[in-house]
Amino acid sequence: MQTATATPWADAGSVDVLLFDVFGTVVDWHGSIVREMAHAHPQVDGAAFARAWRAGYQPAMARVRSGELGWTLIDDLHRIILDTILPQFGLAHLEDAARAQLNRVWHRLDAWPDSVEGVRRLKAKYICCTLSNGNLGLLTRMAKRAGLPWDCVLSAEVFRAYKPDPATYLGAAKVFDVPPHRVMLVAAHHDDLAAARACGLRTAYVERPFEFGRDQPKDVAARAENDLHSADLLDLADRLGCPAAV
Structure with a gap:
């Protein structure tokens, strides 16, 4: 759910590119x-x-x-x-x-209810791109069906290495010709975020407590090592200063 009084992140201007994990983070597999x-x-x-x-x-x-x-x-x-x-x-x-x-x-995976609008808001300020282990054809068809408005689709296929290989995170930064510290990985998985941080990326955790079903809820407690912790992508947009259209 979206928080009503999200505190803006002071370093929002220090990031140019948002990379998104997809399975579980953006879509409900x-x-x-x-x-x-x-x-x-x-x-x-x-x-x-x-x-x-x-x-x-x-x-x-x-x-x-x-x-x-x-x-x-x-x-x-x-x-x-x-x-x-x-x-x-x-x-x-x-x-x-x-x-x-x-x-x-x-x-044919369905997006979480907040994902399409969340990405739409975030891309008004940031480059929004997938960084998924899913292959390019899969990610493109998924985005087209679900209406996910990515600026770009990147995949482990591009780098011929699966996350958490550093080649994926650093390769994505190189694609956009920005240093790793100006890239933020958005994910619902702490292992993915930890690997990104080890490569110098910023990290934002997104709560997806029912990724594995309502009968097996995940622990989505905040961890201090992430730059941001958000309830969903609308909350993340609030935190990053990307307001909803009036």
């Missing part, structure tokens, strides 16, 4: 997959399915980082994970076309 499963496969526990699919995300990227797999797009990693978990949920019978359609749910 869990709720979107639950809704998709309720429509396509109502016999399946959609919440458990969504969490099982997401649980394979970091291990799959670790296989790329270790060299076990060559460079592999998130779309393809999502498909590998999907094929692994389908038997657990009684869906081993799905044909390839059905699996491909289900895998594309990651292109």
Whole structure:
């Protein structure tokens, strides 16, 4: 929810570029997959399915980082994970076309209710760009469907390295020809923010307590190491001096 009396951040003018983590921060991957499963496969526990699919995300990227797999797009990693978990949920019978359609749910994720307006307000003052492990095609289709008004779409695909590799954060700063300290990462994940800080970026935490569903709320307590802590992207816009249109 948006706070009524957000305190403006004194250093708002020290940042030129806002980079956004996407999955969980800007879009509701869990709720979107639950809704998709309720429509396509109502016999399946959609919440458990969504969490099982997401649980394979970091291990799959670790296989790329270790060299076990060559460079592999998130779309393809999502498909590998999907094929692994389908038997657990009684869906081993799905044909390839059905699996491909289900895998594309990651292109159809719904934005959190505050995201579109929040990004719209923030881009009036800052360059607003994705910095996601999702591949370019995925992020572009997602933005087009959800109406997310990015200035630019950047992905780990551009740098052929997955976050938290420094090549992603520093590469994004280089794209815009600004020093890292004039870039801020906006994310709902403290590990992502910590890696960005280690590269010299500023950091803003966004509360997404129900990223994993309302039955598994996250601890969203403020941490002193972040420059900003916000309830949502509208609150962040307030803190960064980007008022709503009158």
